[in-house]
Amino acid sequence: MTEYPLRHDWTLDEIEALLDLPFNDLLYRAQTTHRAHFDPNAVQASSLISIKTGACSEDCGYCSQSSKYNTELEPEKLLPVEDVVQAARAAREKGASRFCMGAAWRNPTDKNLDRVIEMVQAVRDLGMETCLTLGMLTEEQAARLKEAGLDYYNHNLDTSPEFYGEVVTTRTYQDRLDTLARVRDQGINICSGGILGLGETRRDRASMLRQLANLPRHPQSVPINMLVQIEGTPLYGADELDPFEFVRTVAVARLVMPRSHVRLSAGRNRMSDELQALCFLAGANSIFYGERLLTTDNKEADQDRLLFKRLGIRFEQDGAWQPA
Ligand code: SAM
Numbered sequence: 001m002t003e004y005p006l007r008h009d010w011t012l013d014e015i016e017a018l019l020d021l022p023f024n025d026l027l028y029r030a031q032t033t034h035r036a037h038f039d040p041n042a043v044q045a046s047s048l049i050s051i052k053t054g055a056c057s058e059d060c061g062y063c064s065q066s067s068k069y070n071t072e073l074e075p076e077k078l079l080p081v082e083d084v085v086q087a088a089r090a091a092r093e094k095g096a097s098r099f100c101m102g103a104a105w106r107n108p109t110d111k112n113l114d115r116v117i118e119m120v121q122a123v124r125d126l127g128m129e130t131c132l133t134l135g136m137l138t139e140e141q142a143a144r145l146k147e148a149g150l151d152y153y154n155h156n157l158d159t160s161p162e163f164y165g166e167v168v169t170t171r172t173y174q175d176r177l178d179t180l181a182r183v184r185d186q187g188i189n190i191c192s193g194g195i196l197g198l199g200e201t202r203r204d205r206a207s208m209l210r211q212l213a214n215l216p217r218h219p220q221s222v223p224i225n226m227l228v229q230i231e232g233t234p235l236y237g238a239d240e241l242d243p244f245e246f247v248r249t250v251a252v253a254r255l256v257m258p259r260s261h262v263r264l265s266a267g268r269n270r271m272s273d274e275l276q277a278l279c280f281l282a283g284a285n286s287i288f289y290g291e292r293l294l295t296t297d298n299k300e301a302d303q304d305r306l307l308f309k310r311l312g313i314r315f316e317q318d319g320a321w322q323p324a
């Protein structure tokens, strides 16, 4: 089987040319690449929990949890460890292999991190992979998370460097890259991707993929989110993205990061089964699984199991769930 070389020197024009390909040519190439590296009928499943909700000091224009916008979200303090473990166990029973814990922080304090580390250790003890998304980290904090055995850290670039300032003003693109470097330097797997449907151009989508692919190592996991529009945020009412443009972006993520898991992430709730099937054909091989994302609803687990069954897709980690 031909393995595709890992490149870190993509030009913007090259990536944009991939996005511009005729749809069928693009999907054929993406699926061919996908098959060279992965079982085409296996999808990894991660479940999410919000361990600390709302009242975030950042101004991300898409987010329900920013304190800058009136979104009717009820803020919640950091959850007790037992509540998190209980949710992780339930997710494992439904077939999730990874448990992702998200906090609405610009960055965690060291004291917060003590409690989060207890959560990581308890979830690991259940035999699940762990993922955290807590905002910016210092070098010391990243080292503590490595020592605690954290498997993945999620920190999204969200969009292109050129468009970023239109979406977030309370931190810079370089801040994001710096945290990713600290996490990478510790040898923690990186989960980093973005959001589509923010009003960005196709060239912005190419530019975001270029940033991800040209990192010193490709993120092991690349979540591609479709904006979930939240009333009260600046991006509420943004023009809807053409769903084929979403599929194209998934396909190009697969082409430029051939060995990474590409996750069909937020926004699935409004996607048809057919659109999701096209995303799997384009090389998506991971989902957020379970009825809630962080503050919004996701597809019901039963619906996903039924879709997988209809498509002959199995959960990547085997065994935990078998089609009835
Ligand atoms: N506060 C941390 C941070 O920003 O890194 C972690 C949590 S934050 C909610 C994690 C990611 O979720 C964001 O980077 C963004 O890509 C995604 N996200 C947040 N709100 C979203 C929305 N309404 N629609 C789609 N994706 C969203």
Ligand code: DTB
Binding pocket: 048, 064, 100, 102, 133, 154, 156, 193, 194, 223, 224, 225, 228, 265, 266, 293, 294, 295, 296, 297
């Ligand atoms: C990611 O890329 N998407 C997830 C996760 N990483 C943390 C979050 C999606 C949030 C969707 C809106 C919400 O539920 O608040």
Ligand code: SF4
Binding pocket: 056, 057, 058, 059, 060, 063, 064, 065, 066, 067, 103, 104, 105, 106, 135
């Ligand atoms: Fe805060 Fe993260 Fe939401 Fe931005 S995306 S407002 S950092 S919780």
